[in-house]
Amino acid sequence: MAARARLCGWWLALVAPWAVWPASGCGDDDSGGDADVADTGADADADADADVEPDVEPDADVGPDGDGPGDVPDGETTPPRRLTILHTNDMHAHLMGTGPELEYTPLTTGDDPTVGGAARLAALIAQRRSALEAAGHDVIVTDSGDFSMGTLFSILDEVAAPSLQFFEFVGYDAITIGNHEFDWTPAHLAATIAAGVSAGFHVPILATNMVTDAADPGDDDLEELVSAGAIVPTATLDLPGGLRVGLLSWLGENAAEVAPLAAPVTFDQDLAHAQAAAAALRAGGADVVVALTHIGLPYDQSDDDLAAAAPDIDIIVGGHSHDALAEVRVPDGTDTLVVQAGSYTRFLGELTVEIDGGAVRLVDYTLHEIDDTIAGDATVQGLVEMAIDGLDDTVLGPMFGTSYRARVAETAFPLATPGFAESNLGDLVTDAFRTVAAAVTPGDPVVAAFESDGVIRDDLLVGDEGVICFADLMRVLPLGIGPDRIPGYPLVSFWVDALELRAACEVSASLAAIGGSDYWIQFSGLRCHSNPAGPFLGRVDGVFLGNERDGYSPTSLPLDGSDTNLYRIAVDYYVASLMSLIESMTLGGLSITPKRADGSEVTNLFEMLLDRDPTTPSSVEELKLWMALWQYVRSLPDGDGDTLPEIPAAYATPLGRWSE
Structure with missing residues (x-):
């Protein structure tokens, strides 16, 4: 742990009352809490939760091939079921949104020009999830990486992991990591995740193509988290409506190239391995396979390439290129649905599909703007304000003679x-x-x-x-x-x-x-x-x-x-x-x-x-x-x-x- 201790350095003193967000509204306590991750520790199993030891193997007793909630009597067909994915990407710790921060008033509407922000995003996710579940949809919430590095809040990562605590509080079901999670080295990322876990973070972190180096101590802390199951290659969600969702991730070539401090961590770029992971999820009973990607659209390798190389992936929920896609993309020669929701908490994507047998059909897609028409969640904003106070009192004032605002x-x-x-x-x-x-x-x-x-x-x-x-x-x-x-x-x-x-x-x-x-x-x-x-x-x-x-x-x-x-x-x-x-x-x-x-x-x-x-x-x-x-x-x-x-x-x- 010497690397982690060195990296924490001067901001270890940031530990303060706001370092742990309250558990109310987190994980299994929210409206989406019945969607279990098969043996990953993200469900209501107290022992698994305490140890944070996800098991990425599908649960043999749950799903369409066993005696679980996804089964139907012999001779009958499963009726079409609807899945909605609420998704974000490239948030970059924009907990206070984008725009003049002195004018950001998330708890009231119609009185400021700013967009985004954690409080508004949390409120809209809760509203949409409640409405969709009332309409009979299974709902999952995901993020496609680069959740950190972009604002002053990233200074708090190693002691409070505010972005990870946001995901837990709001009830995200799975996230992945982007290139900017490695901006301060693998040891920093490991310390961030460890801080989140200590504060009650249980959301599966997908890292399908991340490769650590057993001979180099620079990523030892990450390897410990992989061994503990906090970081997993794939995950399976068994949802209340009977759907089994298989999840994988992929960090692409360009993202890897622009992450020089990720070493000794590397990323496998053989897309055949993505197809193998998707096929394994399918063989494990997944009704739909979703890839959370940090690849992007305009680069030499794109989400389109992944769709072509991995036909067992039904949906790609992308990130990295900050594209606010108003419509679903279907790459030529594929049936794969590709979406991405901009950046900086300015948008929430809402993709609804119908699963009928082996077919996944697009029903609807909406790219919600997060703006001053949304009254934010007061609890979330209160926690953000406490973090700002901590930054002022322990870093910005003593070290630089200034303050957040x-x-x-x-x-x-x-x-x-x-x-x-x-x-x-x-x-x-x-x-x-x-x-x-x-x-x-x-x-x-x-x-x-x-x-x-x-x-x-x-x-x-x-x-x-x-x-x-x-x-x-x-x-x-x-x-x-x-x-x-x-x-x-x-x-x-x-x-x-x-x-x-x-x-x-x-x-x-x-x-x-x-x-x-x-x-x-x-x-x-x-x-x-x-x-x-x-x-x-x-x-x-x-x-x-x-x-x-x-x-x-x-x-x-x-x-x-x-x-x-x-x-x-x-x-x-x-x-x-x-x-x-x-x-x-x-x-x-x-x-x-x-x-x-x-x-x-x-x-x-x-x-x-x-x-x-x-x-x-x-x-x-x-x-x-x-x-x-x-x-x-x-x-x-x-x-x-x-x-x-x-x-x-x-x-x-x-x-x-x-x-x-």
Whole structure:
């Protein structure tokens, strides 16, 4: 357990009265509590519950082949039965929803512009489950991963596991894990699950294609949870109406690629093994097989590929790509139903199917918006408020001199990242990186900064009042952790040549259309010109150094290899660590090699961490992405004298750093 102890570090002190959510409304106490997981410890079996030791083998005494509730007398046929799946995905700990957090009023309706939130989501799930069960439906509630990492609440994971406690309180029947559950290493994920189990969490966590390494101690804590049955490869639910539902999961290729800190954990990508798992569930008596996936839709491997490779899967409840699918997709050549419910608690999917013999037929699908028309659950919101108090009292105040709802700035316009384009929020973020990084490197200042749209996680919305609080800023850049174990990816700084500056721009010009908007790069300190009609990997034909304050060079850097100068840049550690993906994707056509000022190659990016306090040379105090944004925004001018700086009007639209 040494790894877990090291990882918990400074926030172990967060244990407080709010660390365990009340049991009322949890698991078997809610309206869906009669839906047992066969021998998994999630049902009313007290001994199994106490030990949290799920058995993924189907119960031989329950179901259509035995003497359980799913049977009918010999010679009779089973009448059609209806199953409704209420589903979420990619919640990213958005327990307070999305929008200006100071305006979020989940217990009243018609008075705020925010969307999402745990209280509203809990209320709608309870309403829909009650109505559907009254109509004779079997109902299950699922989540398809990335439930953590996206807000300040993730700081509490190792001691309170708020997202897992939410799932238990609301009565989810099964969840899976996404790539962001590994953002703080497997040991952190294990500590999160252990904290949840200690607080009464019993929901099966599916991890069908997760592979641990018996020889590496880095995932030992996860292996213990697998052995204890808290993490299972598959599960079977026997529902009150007689249906047996088989469940598996799959974390896809792209999700695995963008989880560098998951090591030594890996993920089997042989889709034939998904079919084998589905077939085994079918052989065990499952009337319907459901896959909770973290694969997504626009990548080289997609939910469509899984549907084609695993015909025994009837329904894919997806995640990872944050697609809010208003209609059910049926991939070509399959009968598989594919759904996904956006992200950030903004939607609840409701899929109803009819099972008639061996056929699974679509009846209805609704993508519910979670907004201010829904009065939230007061108990859930009360628990969220207690968590906020704990964050303020034990972390934000003592360590950073701020609070969750501290007012930071004002804006008269939204700052957003629409994708596949320069954005005003991307300009603000990269200006923050470049400006703050240059201030801590005065001898050889950073001249340019870069960030991927995939790391900029949320928008800054204007709302009704136009006030940005600390929690809003944190939602923009919430991901990751550094060697200091303080949440947030750190900024690193290194030197590149002119061709590598062009390569960084070329990622947007040539790769974003293939790899998705995560490959769109925002930047500060230069302008780029691209010719969309140019050849693949050769569309960027101009890179001009400068900035809006000092002006831009009228001539491009030489892009023929003749420029031997090196240019210091700042980028977040996560993006820098994935630069090898660019080289492999382009078969060496694009490459960026981090260098020191003398041109020698950097082999350990942690040696290039920016120090936010260079006056203490004995140690590096990491400059986190969110710290740079927070510091920059607080430094902006206060035009109206109310002590809150304003986001300058120049940021109302993109600043024109990308041209074609």
